[in-house]
Amino acid sequence: MSNxxxxxxxxxxxxxxEVLGELLGDGPKSAGEDQPLTEALGDxxxxxxxxxxxxxxxxxxxxxxxxxxxxxxxxxxxLRRIAEFVRxxxxxxxxxxxxx
Amino acid sequence: MNACVTDRPVLEAExxxxxxxxxxxxxxxxxxxxQLRAEVELLVATVVGEVGQVVTLAxxxxxxxxxxxxxxxxxxxIEVHSAWQDPVTPPTWRPGVPALFVCLPASWVALRSxxxxxxxxxxxxALHSAGPTTPHTRQLVGALRGHPFRAVELFGSTETGAxxxxxxxxxxxxxxxxxxxxxxxxxxxxxxxxxxxxxxSPRLARRDGHxxxxxxxxMGDLVRPAGERQFTFVGRxxxxxxxxxxxxxxxxxxxxxxxxxxxxxAVCLPVRxxxxxxxxxxxxxxxxxxxxxxxxxxxxRRALGGTPLPRSLRRVPRIPRSATGKPxxxxxxxxxxxxxxxxx
Numbered sequence: 350m351s352n353x354x355x356x357x358x359x360x361x362x363x364x365x366x367e368v369l370g371e372l373l374g375d376g377p378k379s380a381g382e383d384q385p386l387t388e389a390l391g392d393x394x395x396x397x398x399x400x401x402x403x404x405x406x407x408x409x410x411x412x413x414x415x416x417x418x419x420x421x422x423x424x425x426x427x428l429r430r431i432a433e434f435v436r437x438x439x440x441x442x443x444x445x446x447x448x449x
Numbered sequence: 450m451n452a453c454v455t456d457r458p459v460l461e462a463e464x465x466x467x468x469x470x471x472x473x474x475x476x477x478x479x480x481x482x483x484q485l486r487a488e489v490e491l492l493v494a495t496v497v498g499e500v501g502q503v504v505t506l507a508x509x510x511x512x513x514x515x516x517x518x519x520x521x522x523x524x525x526x527i528e529v530h531s532a533w534q535d536p537v538t539p540p541t542w543r544p545g546v547p548a549l550f551v552c553l554p555a556s557w558v559a560l561r562s563x564x565x566x567x568x569x570x571x572x573x574x575a576l577h578s579a580g581p582t583t584p585h586t587r588q589l590v591g592a593l594r595g596h597p598f599r600a601v602e603l604f605g606s607t608e609t610g611a612x613x614x615x616x617x618x619x620x621x622x623x624x625x626x627x628x629x630x631x632x633x634x635x636x637x638x639x640x641x642x643x644x645x646x647x648x649x650s651p652r653l654a655r656r657d658g659h660x661x662x663x664x665x666x667x668m669g670d671l672v673r674p675a676g677e678r679q680f681t682f683v684g685r686x687x688x689x690x691x692x693x694x695x696x697x698x699x700x701x702x703x704x705x706x707x708x709x710x711x712x713x714x715a716v717c718l719p720v721r722x723x724x725x726x727x728x729x730x731x732x733x734x735x736x737x738x739x740x741x742x743x744x745x746x747x748x749x750r751r752a753l754g755g756t757p758l759p760r761s762l763r764r765v766p767r768i769p770r771s772a773t774g775k776p777x778x779x780x781x782x783x784x785x786x787x788x789x790x791x792x793x
Binding site: 371372373374375376391392393396397399400401403405408414415416417418421422 | 537538555562585693758
């Protein structure tokens, strides 16, 4: 059995804010969880910034985003979607580890 | 004189490429079709080999993207799949046809998800330029170990074209020295002392307003000779960085910010960037307390114009400086600790 604990949504969201804040300054810290990041951060949240966020989130949570299977543009559009995406990936990984 | 207006008639079909220049003013460089063709043929012969399609993730307005995303397909009569407009969406290509991938630092994040599809190609080569490779580059190279896939990094500039190349290893510890391309000459003596790289070749560009290309060109890179026609890259001779291929002079950014926002004390710190290769952080002190982050970003955007904006903005109570006024950047390189001190 896997001993991994999936963090609660609020904990995940808080960590996402922290990780993105290290990258983009205080914008992600004050953004609403459903506010589009393009609105909260303006044109600073362009395609390259989204890629950088993907990279940071991967490192922080130990997951890997599959650009073919996942709709990155959708999943990384708001803080809530990022947090839900991360939790989904962690849950999938836990299921796979339990099967192994 | 406006640097983009030429005193000399432009030769028919000469193609312009712009750089930000070392002073921040735009500079235009002209290349002849013969030079572009020579560079493509040289790199096909020495680095790329024969391919049947090109997947380009580099914009054609820059020399690298133009050479391999436009000139090479035209010269060889092969199809090109342009994917540079949207780095988040993975590119597509025709299965079963040897392919060249034209990559910038940011290209590798999405490309690594395509490793299984690349592995199915009979042969694939990825060319990387316009900034340092990233951990994602090595991740893809490692995933394709044992498959007919090679990743090659080009060293060069808009002024010089490609100067040297090297294979990209999956492990950063296996990094190879750069090897000069066959038509490039550089003074690389036996003693391994650091030096500015000065090169000559038939592919140097002609600066706008000049009659001919220079006989040689001193690049903004410090290198150390590493054997016959080889060198290692030591660093940049100036505070110039490349943000996904766009030049950015950090000294110039500081001057611009100081002029546009008097009272704000700001210092640029270069940072490694997992997607763009290089980037910078703006650390600033606002003793008057009149500017918050919300108001600073629009002001910075207006002041810096086309220069890449900082990746992040960090406020500190003050910028530590030496007795001569030089910023003590080593005291500013711990973002989390300093930000906490600043109460952010």
